[in-house]
Amino acid sequence: MATVAVMGAGTWGTAFSLVLSDAGNAVSLWGRRRELCAAINETRHNADYLPGVKLPDAISASHDPVEVLEGAEVVVLAVPSQTLRANLADWAPKIPETSILVSLMKGIELVTQKRMSQVILELTEAGPERVAVVTGPNLAREIAARQPAASVVACTHEPTARQLQLLCHTRAFRPYTNVDVVGCELGGATKNVIALAVGMTEGLGFGDNAKASVITRGLAETARLATAMGADPMTLAGLAGLGDLVATCTSPLSRNRSFGEKLGKGMNVADILSSTRQVAEGVRSCESLYALARQHGVDMPIVEHVAAVVRGELGAKELVASVVSRTAKPERH
16 A cells, blocks of 8 residues: 555564564564564564564564665654653654654653654654644554554655554554544553553552552543643543543553562662663653653652652652642542
8 A cells, every 4th residue: 555664663663563564564573683674574573573463564674764664654763752852863854744643652752742743743844734743552562462552643644644554444444533643642652651650559559449440540641731732632542542541541562661569669760771781762752741741830740750750869769759649639639
């Protein structure tokens, strides 16, 4: 159906490549490490990120961005959010000028506090009608195993969203369209931070009441910020909001939840980071989201306290005690 370049051979980039291939597209996958790309081509497996999952022959991998991007009708960006700017500075001149650009990233850029679609618009000559986001409950290992999943394809230009919807619709992967890019991106970024807090409650040995409370109040924080930034609050009740939040906060496959659990058990941020190749986006985005909350006058206590834990100013126990002991308020304040 289309020639697609996927820039990023991590867990989610590889899993989404498989979805695109299942939908009938020819997929070129860019990887940072030459040896990983060679292994994918030779063995049909990405053993570093998706062990045990066989990749279709329609997926080819290369370390050369020129080779991967040549003739691409759709370019999917699947690198860690904090590396997007540096990567796009190199890739932008090589991207075909008519390509649709799709963000799989769920983060907010440090320093600028920009969403990923804003960074894409800034560094390329694409108009908003060419920039889209795929988000929702996207646990990569389940999707790579072709378990049923629904997601959201968001673009301010609805025909583009519908076009991408067709390109990634398979028997197992059902995409819905949305024009609320702001709400979809904020839902995807904030849920990672809330999942860190939920993981901490798990690591501390607290039960389901505590976890449900953090998830629910985290959704309220997300909706407040999204609304203040012009999003449709109903977006946060859908797959890009509640759906993604529940999956990320409750699944042991979630990198952010697992990272938070280790914090709750007493490990520090540096030690956890050094023990894994996987990126927990909430660890970096918590500071950016807290900055956005201050800019827009939005109260986000969970995000604020998670940022303090990541900075080393609070421990997990202190986070829970501090959040619970805050001044009581009406639920809808």
